[in-house]
Amino acid sequence: MTQRLRARFSAVSVFAVVGALALGMIASGPANAAISKTTLVVGMSADLDYLDPAATMDNAQWKITYPCYQRLVEYNGASTDVVPGLASAWRISRDHLTYTFTIKSGQKFSDGTAVTAKAVQYTFERLLKVAKGPADNFTAIASVRANGLKTVVFVLNQVSPQFLYTLAGNYGGIVNPATASKAVNGDSGQAYLADHTAGSGAYVLTEWKKGQYLKLEQNKFYGGKKPVLETVLFKIVGDASSQRLQLGKGEIDIAEGITSDQYAAVAKEDGNTVINKPSLTVDIMYINSGKGNAALKNTLVRQAISYALDYQGIMAATQAGNATQMNGPIPDGMWGQDPKGFQYTTNVTKAKALLAQAGVTNLSLDLLYSARKSWWASEAQLIQDNLAKAGITVNLKLTEYATARKMIDAGTFDLCLGTWSPDYADPSMFMNFWFDSGNFGLAGNRSFYSNPAVDKLIRSAASITDQKKRTALYIQAQKIVVEEAAYGYLYQMNYRLALRTDVKGFVYNPMIEQIYNLETMYKA
């Protein structure tokens, strides 16, 4: 009897939930500004894990660390150029191997100690010692040495045209050397910095309630202009519908978790606005030609897959059309892109012909993806459907994010969905990371693609500074990797963010996507 009641009760509860949500939407009504003008509340979909600038490579964590640390150079508003940050000036030697920075005076860490050249030396020596993802950007550093309190000298072991730009990335954040005392078991303070900040930026992480919120408050010793926002709360609201309701009620100022299909409706609601800008983030499919199904080693099979994909349909279904199909690995808006690059179009007949030519029948591939991006589930199902029409069976492998990352690193998949956004405005962010056979796995070459001719082209392009020559080399390499369909080049997406209309001063910079310029934002 009780069992029967429970069964009925659950059936009713399905309806009750549906009804309650619908009622909630109607009841939300006009907005009531519940938050003070000096507090910003950001709704995010998931909690974060570790915040050490020497270890994290994830933009989601960077939105906390970026305003808490300062860098030698900083991005200039929305542009991809860098301007003085902690360094008031710098000199580059004629051979491009020595960079000398002068530290700005009056800058202080959140504990009140001054930012010195020693701190810069400590930061980079620590970063290289920790040797996690961020260190891959600084392999060119031979030595970093403080010369007095105000001068720091970087000596490179090879010409690195993007070096100055990597310093503006999150990993270039200068860490307070006092954290050295927090080290346990020689971890250089990684455990401490995983959930604390120790920088000279405008904000400090003051509270982190796991699963609930992270709270940033102003750094009392900040050397720059005092920001308007006193407190910034990053509140975890897992469910997209709740985020939308809370945004409508003014309980949160920014909703990061709005799903693609909701933006149009959210923008129409009173008091909300949606930022929609072209970004340099691309959504691609890794085609594992190194360690995946043996058939994928055959260029014809990879081409067949590229012809079978319904690019327009995928963009419509996953981004509601707010996307541009890629023509090669480098997105539009980044120099070095091949404007005349070949673009695959949907052609199922051709895909079938290529498969027949390759002599491949009954191909069955595993498509790996996680729930990290809200649109990947739809994208995976569409790709399954597209490839089925060409006669390829696709098994969907929805995997937990951390496990999926391990599988990507180990190459235990056939196809996999991924996104990539550049950290600095240099095409090497795409070409050298994606195609260098020395970068297999999470490091960047997630298709396990290997072609000595491409290796040679991209390596020489990354070791010279002449932009014209580099462009020519990269275009040559692009022609090969597009022809050989090393990846499924899907689309370049727009950056969309839903916020309250009273949030002012937000500047979107495609180099530091998902990061807020809290120092200059305010509420009107």
Add this chain to the structure above:
Amino acid sequence: MKAIRQLIRNPFTRGAFFSLCVIAFVGIFSPLLTPYSPTDAKPEDRLLPPGHLHYFGTDELGRDIFSRIIAGTRVSVGIALFAILLSALVGTFIGSFSGFIGRWIDQVIMRSTDVLLAFPTLVLALALSAALGPSIVNAALAIAIVKLPIYTRLARTQALSVSHTLFVKAAKTFGVSSPWIVRRHIVPNLLTPIIVQTSLDIGDAILLIATLGFLGLGAQPPTPEWGAMISTGWNYLLDQWWYPTFTGAAIFIAVIVFNIIGDGIRDLLDPKAGE
């Protein structure tokens, strides 16, 4: 036939009985009844509201929700039936042997069912289907295992009382083998409570299948399973209400129908419940 006539005498169970016939018809002939392919994606038709072309609208990949719900009837109801029948069959035999033979075998079997019963149903089903790997067959197996102790205990209790009757004692005296006694004397005598229990459990099993599907442990895409459809659909509730609503209604109706039928059958067969 007589049972059905009795079942439709009550207007409440009559409605449920005809609904059950409709569900059975839809489940059996679902490939002939779907106006569109339930799995073919058509991104240009995505998230269309209900209309004369798509009665229940379309989902995020442009698939017709009406067709998917029809195709899902076979999956959701069929798998639930399969799981419960499997559970009842295996449980009946384990239970009747346990009750008839007794001794240490009975002890082992009964303590094992105690262990299984100690877990909340859903938690155990989740753990099992996660361990077996997400697929619809494994979800059915998980539900069958979760429901097993109920049938085992029911059958055992019944077998215990039947094994003390004169005709079983007589059969034993004549040297008839145990399997034969179980098959010919015990099982026929415990069919009634088992049938009642089965009919009461099917609604629950449909919900369990949907729950596992909702959590991603049941049917895998693009299989049109109701729980999995709601799992994706509820993200669209605020702007595309039709997506989760019609699917939720399908689950609601199916479970209610099976529960009412279950009640009716119990009233019919259970001598203690009769007026």
